[in-house]
Amino acid sequence: MTKEDLIHQIIDVLARAGFAISDRCNIRPRSFDVAARKGEILILCKALFNIDGLNEETAREMKYLAEYLGGSAIVVGAKTRDQMLEDSVVYMRYDILSLNVQTLNDYFNENIPPLVSAAPGGLYVSMEGNTLKKARIDKSMSLGTLATMVGVSRRTISKYEEEGMDASIDVVLQLEDIFGVELARPINILNSYGSRKLRKKTESDAENQITPVRPMPEDLILNTISMLGYDVLPTTQAPFKAISRDKSSVILTGVSEFNTTVIKRAHLMSSISCVTHTKSVFIINGHSKIKSVENTVLIEKKELDKINDSQELLDFIEERKENDDENKGVF
Amino acid sequence: MTKEDLIHQIIDVLARAGFAISDRCNIRPRSFDVAARKGEILILCKALFNIDGLNEETAREMKYLAEYLGGSAIVVGAKTRDQMLEDSVVYMRYDILSLNVQTLNDYFNENIPPLVSAAPGGLYVSMEGNTLKKARIDKSMSLGTLATMVGVSRRTISKYEEEGMDASIDVVLQLEDIFGVELARPINILNSYGSRKLRKKTESDAENQITPVRPMPEDLILNTISMLGYDVLPTTQAPFKAISRDKSSVILTGVSEFNTTVIKRAHLMSSISCVTHTKSVFIINGHSKIKSVENTVLIEKKELDKINDSQELLDFIEERKENDDENKGVF
């Protein structure tokens, strides 16, 4: 089968589904091969015998055109690397959904959407987490019991339920068998959100818009520092909570209650601040038993609230550091 | 060798190179393991026995921290998948440069930068294109001759010279042998621009800033349309030059001289515009022998210049289409 045959098959499938189909795009440079419309549905379709032949620039252009024309970009092909594309499986190429003619036909003429997507590691099925959880609880089954039954870890079942992980095909079949309900989430060819990663990003964006995150006490403190005239750059995986900077200085900024780990963190921050040539401050939400750890200055929230601008903060830091040096010496 | 051993070795290497080294970061969540400074150089370093263990979020955080602290993020490890990391080779993991301890030591203590990078397809070396071209021309050798000598295609040699492609190791060795000059471009661990793809993007950005692209006649015509009040979205791989849209309509917009392919293009645009529910216009830079092709309206640049706003353009299109329908009928 050549690309030529492919195009004829694609046109045949879409025509039978009632699509109006444009002439073939034979002009170079080209991205898609045909456009097709049925009602509100517009498809820009590229045919490639080997879907790996799609190149990045072409993919970008197809997405771009689809966006501005209000349609969907897809690739229809026959093989990838050394194997044929499987029926009912979708593949992603530069974030463009790719499938074979049979799967296209099932979708538009038989009303059977694909259920399986190819991803690094193999073929996976996306499940309805709520349905699974409900079914499991209805049968009063624990995570552990179910996990053992289908041969995966407890953590994995838990992730299926919160839709944080796709499952392999045999696991889904077993689960559907156990509960007698459909769990597989059909894949919409027309508005594909691409990979799970992109899907997650899109979803969390949507969630953020709906339910504004309730600010934590620590965020309020960072906000206070920001009010003093600092750029506050929050971190998620560092020994400090943020990097605060203004024109003249950069400050590693820790924030927390006073607990046993504060001193450990403050030590580490001191060490890092020496190397990074920054200042180091730890804001304590509540009472602090000590005033500084090496060159990390500990400031209680009450004290911070009395400070009005960045210069006052710098003065406060310098003063406390000097006093402490006199009292305790440098470690 | 464990991660523990690795960290000690890294610290040893950096200490011998005269770096000041921070305490180890043992606190969770963590991204980097140690920070190290020497003069203006600041390194955030993570140790991983298997560099594949780096996860995306950690990589993002390391780049973020490095950027705001004015330093470089690197991963030092020992293996990837089932093989050891090779000496003098750098690997990319989520766009963070990764290497083994030996390569790190060569760089900072022996002043030997790595030359080879791992990429899909194998190991590659980046060459100085100008040096190669100069050497080849000095020996008055043609692309074809040289290509045959090292066993690659003419096109490939050409791409090496314009630095659009990296070469495999044996090719570089042969070339250096033939010309007796060093061609390999040393890799800077500290400001790595990541993959070739990223590098190209950065370079072309820089070029665009320095030498503003001279506008082509076709761009000027698109500009004219933009002046009429349209959003003009240029395309690079479509049978039309742009999609122009305002509040009420979307227009597939072709632009070129009048030549033999114009009619072919206009036909295709007509077909696509039917399917995409858009209008279709072809601006002719010069004289046009015909006024329309199916529902694609051909407009000479002179005519376009007389039009003052988007409504006038729409009227013009409708009028010409109707006239033509009467004269020639719909194809």
Place this chain on the structure above:
DNA sequence: TGTTTGAACATCTATATATATGTTTCTTTA
């Protein structure tokens, strides 16, 4: 100070992608 919880790592597997190039097909030029 144990105990529990969860992050970090190492590891396995199969897919996705970048480099490289020969062949085919379209476009342009003489």
Place this chain on the structure above:
DNA sequence: TAAAGAAACATATATATAGATGTTCAAACA
């Protein structure tokens, strides 16, 4: 209209990455 030139395609190869999970070690909790 034929020849030259340029895309597009198919394909080979090895790396990069996502899903999945057991083990280890640090944090949080009682």
